[in-house]
Structure formats: C-alpha cells, structure tokens
Amino acid sequence: MSRVSSRPPSEATLRRLERASGSLATQAVARMDEELSWFRAMPADQRSWVTLVAQAGIASLVEWCRSPGRPPRLTGEVFGAAPRELVRAVALKQTVDLVKVTVEVMEEHVASVAEPGDEDSLRLAVLQFSREVAFATAHVYASFAENRGAWDARLEALAVDALVRGERSDELSGRAAALGWAATTPAVVVVGAAPKGVDDPHAAVRRAARALRCDVLVGVHAEQLVVVLGSVHELESAAERISDEFGDGPVVTGPVVDGLGRAAVSAATALAGLRAARAWPEAPRPVSADALLAERALDGDPLARAALQERVSAPLRAAGGGVLETVRAVLASGGNLEASARAIFVHPNTVRYRLKRAAELTGLSATDPRGSWTLQVALALAALDEDRSLWH
Incomplete structure (x- = not known):
C-alpha cells in the first residue's frame, strides 16, 4: 500500500493552482448550478458572491500550504469576500453543500494541476483545508446567529418600550416586522410582575409562546413583565397559559386588538388594570382589564x-x-x-x-x-x- 506524503505541495504546484483558481471556481459554480436546485434560483448578485467565496477559498488554500504552521484566518480570508447578506440568504446546510461541491471539483482536478509526483500532497492538502473551512463556516454562522440574537433582543426591547410609552404605531410595527411579526395579526398585551430569581424570564415566555404557536414580544419594564402575543385565534387561552411565567401577584390582559399598530391601546389598558388590581385581591389570574373597570375608574383611569x-x-x-x-x-x-x-x-x-x-x-x-x-x-x-x- 502506498503511503500518502505528508509534505506540503511544491511551490510549482501552488503556482499552477493559483493560475487555475479562476477556472476551478467557475467550474465549481457550474457544478453547483447543475446539482443544486436552490442555487439555480438565487439572484445573480448572490451567485456572484458565491463565485468570489470559491476563488477566495482557493487562494487561501495556496497561502495555507505555503505557511503550514500559520494559524488559519479563514473567516476573514474566505468569507470576507462576500457581504454579510450572504449569510442571511444562504442557510448553513446550503453552505455546507457549496463547500462540498467546491472540494469535489478541486479533487477531480488534482492530477491536472499538480506537478508530477505532487498529486498526493495536493490531494491531502485539499482534504485538510476543507476541514478548516468547515470549522470557519460554523464560526461564521455562529457569530452571525449571536450578533443577530443580540440585535433582535435590542430591537424587541425598543418595540416593547415604544408600546408601553404609547409611541407612534408605525415605528412599533416597523420594529416588529423586522422581528418577523405580521402586521395584521390580532394581538393582546399581558402584564404582571417579573419573576424573581429567574435569570432570563424572556426565554421561558418565548418557549411557552412557541408551544402555543404564537408570535411574541417580551420586555421587562420597571420590574413589570410585558408580553405581547399575536395569533389568529385562541389569544385568551394563550394569555392564560403565559400567565404561569409571571411572578407573584396579579396578571392582567388588555383587550384583543386587530393588529400590532393598536397594541399600545391594549398595553395602556392592561397597565391601568395592573395598577388597580390590588383593589380586588380575589381576582382570577389572569384577569381581564375590562373586569377591573370599577377599580380602574376609582384609581383615576x-x-x-x-x-x-x-x-x-x-x-x-x-x-x-x-x-x-x-x-x-x-x-x-x-x-x-x-x-x-x-x-x-x-x-x-x-x-x-x-x-x-x-x-x-x-x-x-x-x-x-x-x-x-x-x-x-x-x-x-x-x-x-x-x-x-x-x-x-
């Protein structure tokens, strides 16, 4: 059995690989177009980004082979060739398919690119480098998810704050739309005390809302947990289930409104009910703000x-x-x-x-x-x- 050489490809092979990088990238993209139906449906600008990433990957392979002891910086070298929008447009599994096709094309052309006797070294380098690219791919998507999660949390906090303060509905609807909320979905606001001793009350509410198949916005405002639920049906029963995630004390639901643009009305009503709820100690949990009309009126609402x-x-x-x-x-x-x-x-x-x-x-x-x-x-x-x- 022949033993695969562990030495890096020769400089002559690497120069030939550099000259062939454009052709290899083009052939890889052609293979993607042939084998991946979702890739064929991509807009032209996104397809061109993929071509740039493939070319950058081959160029990075050359540099990696010339300096095998250098720590790889593939995240910037390879994926920096395309805008961040590519991560939004192409799912992680799809990116894995793109890398797989590119590696297959490079492997198929090892014999024509490598200098005589250098084929095994180049083939091994391609396989090792593909593993590094896989790690870099995971890092890119993990970083994007983390950044997107932080941005979504900030956007959600702004949306809930705007709702509580009764700011303009178009701004609220715009922020919620960026979080994937449908503008015409009926909505209800539920308010109560934030639970004590819970590191992330938002997560518990989101889990419960997902189980109920509801859209949800969550925020803590002045130690009060404010939850906006959106669904096409059964909002009252959803609010009853979500009330289990609040802290001690009353939980009040506002009226169901016909869209997020009017959710500020539901929030104002629910918060007024929460202020007055202490006057009805035996109130059910949750209690509708309309059931507290007498207490709210006495409280000056x-x-x-x-x-x-x-x-x-x-x-x-x-x-x-x-x-x-x-x-x-x-x-x-x-x-x-x-x-x-x-x-x-x-x-x-x-x-x-x-x-x-x-x-x-x-x-x-x-x-x-x-x-x-x-x-x-x-x-x-x-x-x-x-x-x-x-x-x-």
Whole structure:
C-alpha cells in the first residue's frame, strides 16, 4: 500500500493552482448550478458572491500550504469576500453543500494541476483545508446567529418600550416586522410582575409562546413583565397559559386588538388594570382589564370611567320602563328581590324581568357580587358627573 506524503505541495504546484483558481471556481459554480436546485434560483448578485467565496477559498488554500504552521484566518480570508447578506440568504446546510461541491471539483482536478509526483500532497492538502473551512463556516454562522440574537433582543426591547410609552404605531410595527411579526395579526398585551430569581424570564415566555404557536414580544419594564402575543385565534387561552411565567401577584390582559399598530391601546389598558388590581385581591389570574373597570375608574383611569358611562350608565338611563329604578332598588336592598319589589310597588316577577333587561344591556347582574359592585360604582360616578354638569 502506498503511503500518502505528508509534505506540503511544491511551490510549482501552488503556482499552477493559483493560475487555475479562476477556472476551478467557475467550474465549481457550474457544478453547483447543475446539482443544486436552490442555487439555480438565487439572484445573480448572490451567485456572484458565491463565485468570489470559491476563488477566495482557493487562494487561501495556496497561502495555507505555503505557511503550514500559520494559524488559519479563514473567516476573514474566505468569507470576507462576500457581504454579510450572504449569510442571511444562504442557510448553513446550503453552505455546507457549496463547500462540498467546491472540494469535489478541486479533487477531480488534482492530477491536472499538480506537478508530477505532487498529486498526493495536493490531494491531502485539499482534504485538510476543507476541514478548516468547515470549522470557519460554523464560526461564521455562529457569530452571525449571536450578533443577530443580540440585535433582535435590542430591537424587541425598543418595540416593547415604544408600546408601553404609547409611541407612534408605525415605528412599533416597523420594529416588529423586522422581528418577523405580521402586521395584521390580532394581538393582546399581558402584564404582571417579573419573576424573581429567574435569570432570563424572556426565554421561558418565548418557549411557552412557541408551544402555543404564537408570535411574541417580551420586555421587562420597571420590574413589570410585558408580553405581547399575536395569533389568529385562541389569544385568551394563550394569555392564560403565559400567565404561569409571571411572578407573584396579579396578571392582567388588555383587550384583543386587530393588529400590532393598536397594541399600545391594549398595553395602556392592561397597565391601568395592573395598577388597580390590588383593589380586588380575589381576582382570577389572569384577569381581564375590562373586569377591573370599577377599580380602574376609582384609581383615576379616564378610559375606564368613560367605558362605565358608555357601557353601563347610559344604556340603563336610555332603557326606560323603570329599569334604572329597579336596578337601584335591588342594589339598595342588597339583592333582595322581594324587598326591592315592595320598595318600588311592583311584583317580584317585574323586578326579575327588568334585571334581565339590565343584564342584557350592560353584561352585569345586580344580584352578582362583582356585577352589583360595578353597577354601584358606575351609577355613583354618573351621578357625580351629572352634579358637575349642573354646577357648570
């Protein structure tokens, strides 16, 4: 059995390899075009970048053979020939295929390039160098992934900060689009305390969101964990699952909005609910910000006060037929229908009918503890607003 020579290729062989580098690169690209369907579909500029990388690789092989003891600097020498966009356009597996084709072409032409008696040395050099290129390829893609991850994290933080601050929706949508978020995807914002003793709460939320097949943006803002979920369906149940990743205390969901451009509304509502949630210690987790309208209004949230007027007070006033009078009587009696009927001189069945009508108008039941509480606050605030309008 013949023993493969471990000596480097001769200078004459390396000069011949240099002269043949352009032709070898062209033949390698032609082979790629023939064997790799995805390569044929690439734009012309990206195909030209691949040609440059192949030529740079052959030139680097020559320098590597001339200085075998020199530490290889293949990342810059080979991949520096193409823009960073090539890493985005070509996946790691595809790059491995490109390297494989290039090495095969070089191996096939060893006999025609090498000086007589130098074939084994050149063939061994090609094989050793291809291993170095493989390591360099992995380094390039790992570095890109790390840099991209850091950039995405920064972009995500800016997007969440803009959302919390209520900045312009077009800027928020642009940042989220760069993170792969579809602009028209329905969205909901979930807020609560960030978990203590967790190094990276973002990762846990992302894992849970991926399991639910939801788009997600995560940020920690003033010790509050802010999560934006996007999906075409089941956002409420997704928010309930994500609530497990928050710290102790209440978790509040904003209203579902029809796109990320309106997510600031969901965020403002959710944050207002979180500030007021301590007034309802028994609240479920998560709790909808709309379920906290009374507490939010008492906390000074003008949106909640306006919502109570629009959804509760105004419909009851406009209902007629003694509906508002009956609701007030039931609230005053602590939910006793017979006592309420006596107070307003009607039959208890009439009270029941009117309460059913009030529930249809407002979504609230005067005989339910939470419903009666919200009705009392809404009617009290409406009375105060009416008094103010009389004074002015």
